[in-house]
Amino acid sequence: MTSDLVALISELKKQEAIQLTERRLTAGEDPLKILDDARRAMQIVGRRFSDGTYFIPDLVYSGKILGEIAAMVKPGLPQTPQARKRAKIVIGTVAGDLHDIGKDLVTFMLDINGFEVFDLGIDVQPQSFVAKIKEVRPEIVGMSGFLTSVYQAMKDTVDAIDQAGLRDTVKIMIGGGVMDDEVKRYSGADAYGADAMAAVDLAQKWTGVHDDG
Structure with missing residues (x-):
């Protein structure tokens, strides 16, 4: 089946x-x-x-x-009530990209693993990421991209966060169909997650939470 x-x-x-x-x-x-x-x-x-x-x-x-x-x-799915809202994560598909498949799955998996996720949707401009970071003060930012044409948008978003004086306050992960470690280096992000569980693992590592079993 x-x-x-x-x-x-x-x-x-x-x-x-x-x-x-x-x-x-x-x-x-x-x-x-x-x-x-x-x-x-x-x-x-x-x-x-x-x-x-x-x-x-x-x-x-x-x-x-x-x-x-x-x-x-x-x-x-197994829930861990004591770990609910253990950390805040702002996530979105970067400007110029209309896909939300991978992002939605990552959002879902982060949510059931106890993270408070703020989903900005698709085609998110760099300043929208900046505004949300200022509003909710997350520990982590997740950027999704499905197209090779949005590599620059990834970098522009990281740069905007940096220029706003917020880069040192967040860890940034990227993911999506054509993303990889090379794009991570180019954009200035902290890590690349190959799939939804990799994103959960990164979030748990960065926030000092490791689920037993």
Whole structure:
């Protein structure tokens, strides 16, 4: 059923994917396995967008599928009430990029791991990041990008945070389909996270929290 769900999501078959998710949850399957399948499916969607098979509306639709599946599995995920709101994280997709697939999954995983996440959405201008940092004083900033054309926007955002005198107050992570350590170095960010769990690991490391087990 794992490969079935990956295929259904990546083929944008929403109703079938929802029904299979319901069956797997009813059968008592680990919700984290279902989320991992959703993550793998989104990677396929991302590749299809990159090679021109899928377009922006397909990305938006796949994001809606992910959102519904995430809402279904969330009640069954392990919660750590004592760790709720352990740290604040501001996250957004940088200016010039309209994709929110990876960002939404990262936001979801950070939330269920006890972080207070402020999601700025897509196509976020550098000054919007700066304004939110001033408003909520987060420990971490997450920037998402899906397109090679937004490498500069990543750097511009880090530079804007620096120019506002806020760079030393936050750790900055980047992620997204085409991001890597080279882009991290170019942008001036602190770390690159390959996927949602890598983002959670970074956040836990930076805030001094490590979940046992």
